Amino acid sequence: MNKILLIIQREYLSRVKKKSFIVLTILVPILFIGMFALIGYLAVKGDDLAEKKTVQVIDESGKFKEKLKSTNSVTYEYSDETFEFAKARFLESDYNFLLHIPASATNIELLSQKKPSATNIETIESTLSKVAEAESLQEAGIDKNVLADAQKHISIRATQITEAGEKDAQTYTAYAIGFLSAFLIYICLFIYGTQVMRGVIEEKVSRIVEVIISSVKPFQLMLGKIIGVGLVGLTQFFLWIVLSVVLSTVGGSMLAGKAMNSQQMSQVQSIAAREGVNNVKTPEKGIEKIMESIDSIPVTYTVSCFLFYFLFGYLLYSAIFAAVGSAVDNETETQQFMLPITLPLIFTFALAQSFIINNPDSSISVWLSMIPFTSPIAMMIRIPFGVPAWQLALSMFFLVVGFLFTTWVAGRIYRIGILMYGKKASYKELAKWFMYKE
Numbered sequence: 001m002n003k004i005l006l007i008i009q010r011e012y013l014s015r016v017k018k019k020s021f022i023v024l025t026i027l028v029p030i031l032f033i034g035m036f037a038l039i040g041y042l043a044v045k046g047d048d049l050a051e052k053k054t055v056q057v058i059d060e061s062g063k064f065k066e067k068l069k070s071t072n073s074v075t076y077e078y079s080d081e082t083f084e085f086a087k088a089r090f091l092e093s094d095y096n097f098l099l100h101i102p103a104s105a106t107n108i109e110l111l112s113q114k115k116p117s118a119t120n121i122e123t124i125e126s127t128l129s130k131v132a133e134a135e136s137l138q139e140a141g142i143d144k145n146v147l148a149d150a151q152k153h154i155s156i157r158a159t160q161i162t163e164a165g166e167k168d169a170q171t172y173t174a175y176a177i178g179f180l181s182a183f184l185i186y187i188c189l190f191i192y193g194t195q196v197m198r199g200v201i202e203e204k205v206s207r208i209v210e211v212i213i214s215s216v217k218p219f220q221l222m223l224g225k226i227i228g229v230g231l232v233g234l235t236q237f238f239l240w241i242v243l244s245v246v247l248s249t250v251g252g253s254m255l256a257g258k259a260m261n262s263q264q265m266s267q268v269q270s271i272a273a274r275e276g277v278n279n280v281k282t283p284e285k286g287i288e289k290i291m292e293s294i295d296s297i298p299v300t301y302t303v304s305c306f307l308f309y310f311l312f313g314y315l316l317y318s319a320i321f322a323a324v325g326s327a328v329d330n331e332t333e334t335q336q337f338m339l340p341i342t343l344p345l346i347f348t349f350a351l352a353q354s355f356i357i358n359n360p361d362s363s364i365s366v367w368l369s370m371i372p373f374t375s376p377i378a379m380m381i382r383i384p385f386g387v388p389a390w391q392l393a394l395s396m397f398f399l400v401v402g403f404l405f406t407t408w409v410a411g412r413i414y415r416i417g418i419l420m421y422g423k424k425a426s427y428k429e430l431a432k433w434f435m436y437k438e
Contacts, residue, residue: 003216004224011199011228016235025236029243053120056095058083061105067131074123087111099124105132174384178357181306181380185313186349189376190342192233192314193321196226197334200325200418209418218415222326223407226318233314234307241303305383308396313376316403317341323410326417327425327433344373352381360385369395372402409434 015021057078059065068076076099079086083100090098090111097120098111110116110124137143200222203209212221324337348356348368356365360382368378369387375395379387416433417425 004220004227007216007221007224008228008231011225012231015195015229015232021232021236025239026243029240029247033244033247053096054094055097055099055124056086056090056093057099057101058086059101060103061101063105063135064101064128064131067134068127071123071127074120074127076127097124175357177302177384178360178381179353181302181383182349182352182377185306185310185376185380186345188233188237188310189313189317189345192229193318195232196229196318197321197325198331199225199229200322200414201328201331201334204326204418204421205329213418218418219411221418222319222322222411222414226315226322226407229318230311230314234311237307237310302383305392306380309376309380309399312396312399312403316372316399316406317345319403319407319410323413323417323430326414327420327430329421333424344371345377348374348377352377356381360387366391370398372399372406375399412436 052073052075054075054077057064057068057076058081059078060083065078070076077095086098087100091113096112096114097116100109100111102108108128110121200209203212209221216224320341324334324341327337328334351368355362356368356378359365365378365382368374369382369391375398379392379395383392412434413430416436417430
């Protein structure tokens with residue numbers, strides 16, 4: 001046991017003391033928060049930042065004359081030129097698009113100097129459709145303003161009834177937590193599992209392992225390496241969580257302070273009172289709603305489940321990665337073994353985004369959350385939506401048993417492979433190593 005602890009200590013300290021570990025630990029939360037902030041900013045200000053497109057309109061039908069309204073991204077300029085003349089000099093003009101509307105107002109054509117983006121096409125199509133719709137309503141004697149008033153958007157509040165009482169369902173919060181948890185486990189199983197495999201290959205190629213196993217058993221060496229790297233991952237996760245909470249709290253406070261000052265708030269409230277509007281949406285109310293969603297999360301339960309599935313999922317897969325590392329002489333030779341190992345993870349993560357997250361209680365989702373090779377991702381998708389206690393307990397039990405069995409199998413391959421040099425391993429060869437007696 002003391003030997004395993006020494007190996008764990010060496011693996012842990014040698015990685016934690018690296019500059020790359022410190023830099024990544026600090027940078028990752030900043031980069032993630034900055035990335036989401038940038039995505040949000042571009043989503044809100046995207047039209048203002050994008051290059052404004054100019055469209056020359058040749059309307060032979062007369063139905064769209066002066067009716068196409070310019071937007072933040074597209075400007076319409078009408079021309080009395082013939083289509084043939086405008087088309088001939090289009091490449092020399094400053095226009096981005098040439099919109100030709102025939103007299104029949106059908107088979108409308110859009111010419112461009114470069115490939116048009118899907119957004120540009122959809123924007124122009126939407127503008128044309130609105131004008132054509134208004135024209136049809138007018139011809140039918142229907143007031144478009146009356147029709148617009150009749151079209152109501154109804155929003156519902158999803159409420160969940162439990163034994164403890166009623167509470168907000170917080171469906172979108174569950175979506176975000178489930179996907180983020182599964183994504184982190186998916187990425188980190190690859191990162192830290194690969195670290196174990198590379199560490200084994202390096203020690204094997206440099207022949208250091210020959211000296212080490214003169215003092216410890218191969219299984220002890222493998223287990224110490226796996227646990228040591230796993231503790232590095234848990235340390236990094238803990239620091240990421242702490243830094244993310246601190247940065248999010250500070251950033252949220254700054255945004256809330258800058259969102260709207262007291263004078264602007266009083267102006268909005270006075271205008272709302274005059275207009276008879278009771279429910280005024282302000283940036284501060286939006287921030288309050290986000291904070292309420294975060295407060296509704298059972299943090300201890302969710303984090304505990306996440307750490308369990310990350311740890312045992314990592315232990316299971318890193319044992320396989322260690323066995324693969326012991327069977328090869330360089331990283332290039334690992335490719336033939338990587339696909340069968342990582343396929344369950346890739347399949348489950350791809351399915352999680354489309355099926356499991358929308359059907360967390362389906363039989364397929366339940367079975368995937370029970371199989372040890374897929375449960376770390378599938379169960380973390382399901383947990384925010386509520387999982388029966390017996391299913392969670394059974395999934396955890398299967399994962400622990402799967403880890404013990406996988407480690408035993410990997411250990412039998414590792415003890416032979418770590419001393420094999422110059423021989424290209426195959427699945428048949430791995431099976432022989434597994435069958436060798438002690």
